[in-house]
Amino acid sequence: MKNSLTLPAAALGLVLATSLASAPAQAQAHAAATAPAESGTTANLTEEQTRHLVERLKSGLPGDYRARIAALDAAVGLPPAGLGETNAGVAGAEPSRLVPAGGRSASPELRLADGDNEVCQTTPLLEWQSAAYAEWTEYDLAEVVPWIDFFRMYDAVLFGTEADHQYYGTDGQFTTRVRQTARDLKRFWDIPSGEIQVVPMHATVALDQAKVARLMELLMLYPADQAAQFAADFVPLVNQEKFDYGMHPALSFDAFAYYGGEVPGVGVIPPKILIGDGILEAYATLGLGDVAPRAIVAHEYAHQIQYVRGLFASELTGAELARRAEMMADAYAGYFLAHVRGGALDRRQTKQVSQTFFQLGDCYLTSPGHHGTPNQRMRAADWGAQVAKDGFPRGRILPTVAFAQRFDAHLPELVSADPA
Numbered sequence: 001m002k003n004s005l006t007l008p009a010a011a012l013g014l015v016l017a018t019s020l021a022s023a024p025a026q027a028q029a030h031a032a033a034t035a036p037a038e039s040g041t042t043a044n045l046t047e048e049q050t051r052h053l054v055e056r057l058k059s060g061l062p063g064d065y066r067a068r069i070a071a072l073d074a075a076v077g078l079p080p081a082g083l084g085e086t087n088a089g090v091a092g093a094e095p096s097r098l099v100p101a102g103g104r105s106a107s108p109e110l111r112l113a114d115g116d117n118e119v120c121q122t123t124p125l126l127e128w129q130s131a132a133y134a135e136w137t138e139y140d141l142a143e144v145v146p147w148i149d150f151f152r153m154y155d156a157v158l159f160g161t162e163a164d165h166q167y168y169g170t171d172g173q174f175t176t177r178v179r180q181t182a183r184d185l186k187r188f189w190d191i192p193s194g195e196i197q198v199v200p201m202h203a204t205v206a207l208d209q210a211k212v213a214r215l216m217e218l219l220m221l222y223p224a225d226q227a228a229q230f231a232a233d234f235v236p237l238v239n240q241e242k243f244d245y246g247m248h249p250a251l252s253f254d255a256f257a258y259y260g261g262e263v264p265g266v267g268v269i270p271p272k273i274l275i276g277d278g279i280l281e282a283y284a285t286l287g288l289g290d291v292a293p294r295a296i297v298a299h300e301y302a303h304q305i306q307y308v309r310g311l312f313a314s315e316l317t318g319a320e321l322a323r324r325a326e327m328m329a330d331a332y333a334g335y336f337l338a339h340v341r342g343g344a345l346d347r348r349q350t351k352q353v354s355q356t357f358f359q360l361g362d363c364y365l366t367s368p369g370h371h372g373t374p375n376q377r378m379r380a381a382d383w384g385a386q387v388a389k390d391g392f393p394r395g396r397i398l399p400t401v402a403f404a405q406r407f408d409a410h411l412p413e414l415v416s417a418d419p420a
């Protein structure tokens with residue numbers, strides 16, 4: 001990706017997709033080097049200071065910036081969220097994000113699922129997320145956090161590479177597990193894996209003035225000096241105590257798969273798996289810091305399988321279509337992690353895999369971003385693990401397409417309600 005980043009203006013309208021949910025981080029050094037808030041008396045800006053800064057930054061944006069970002073998000077295949085507000089939908093894009101696009105401030109309602117007897121409710125992990133968001137103002141959630149998301153996601157999508165001495169978790173505490181899982185997955189499944197890049201998303205990227213400026217030049221067509229000024233002005237918005245100076249885990253609480261493609265002005269981007277620091281750290285608070293990173297990488301890798309093998313297509317539509325893809329990815333992850341030639345997890349760890357997906361289950365039962373209820377996701381991962389355990393001979397690995405066919409045959413049973 002080097003320096004050849006000049007994006008022709010004509011190209012802009014079509015290319016930029018983004019989903020602004022977490023922040024890129026440039027590691028602790030940056031946070032430490034940046035002075036806390038301007039006032040000198042508090043580590044947080046006042047609401048008035050925040051609004052003033054945001055308005056100033058927005059005044060220089062092109063009038064159609066939301067449309068540009070929505071177009072970018074669509075091109076990258078992310079659900080429209082945050083900055084690029086739009087109801088245009090994501091035609092052709094497949095659900096790929098680990099956290100459903102259900103809204104940043106609302107916690108899922110308690111609802112009955114599809115008229116059956118399965119009661120859906122929020123989970124400790126999603127309650128953790130809601131509690132984190134509750135510490136921020138509505139204005140922060142609407143106008144500041146989406147920009148942090150924008151920078152962390154687009155920096156990773158466009159420029160992240162495995163070759164960059166990457167680390168996972170703000171202290172690198174998950175690096176070994178993520179990398180090892182990525183290596184094992186590439187050897188395990190029968191798809192071409194050489195191009196797939198697993199890269200982190202750090203919210204602290206929003207404090208990295210060179211990286212923010214690069215994105216503003218490329219995606220908003222800012223001249224270099226204006227981009228540099230934007231990046232400098234943006235720092236105090238991120239560098240607040242309430243955001244843990246850019247390292248708050250709720251600023252990077254997601255993971256997603258990007259299938260690659262040509263981005264005008266940048267070139268051809270390879271398929272990528274993008275992992276936010278925050279989602280790994282949130283799981284660690286639930287005691288899942290060992291297994292969840294592996295489960296998340298395996299789930300996102302499964303989306304790459306689905307893409308390569310054309311497995312997103314189905315007779316299902318809407319929420320059921322999305323749920324099928326997500327539960328299938330959970331099942332692929334369960335199979336890989338329980339398999340003797342895959343993750344080779346023991347029984348206790350395998351239960352933690354299904355617990356990982358249970359925690360992410362949502363109750364947006366009619367949303368096209370629906371990923372499955374907690375119980376449904378748990379059952380999908382358990383089912384995949386059981387297929388691995390029952391496999392014969394033990395060392396045999398099912399072809400990816402054969403696994404998907406088995407999954408589809410069992411899907412009705414996996415989504416059905418728990419016994420009363």
Ligand SMILES: [Zn+2]
Nearest residue numbers: 096097098326
């Ligand atoms: Zn997914």
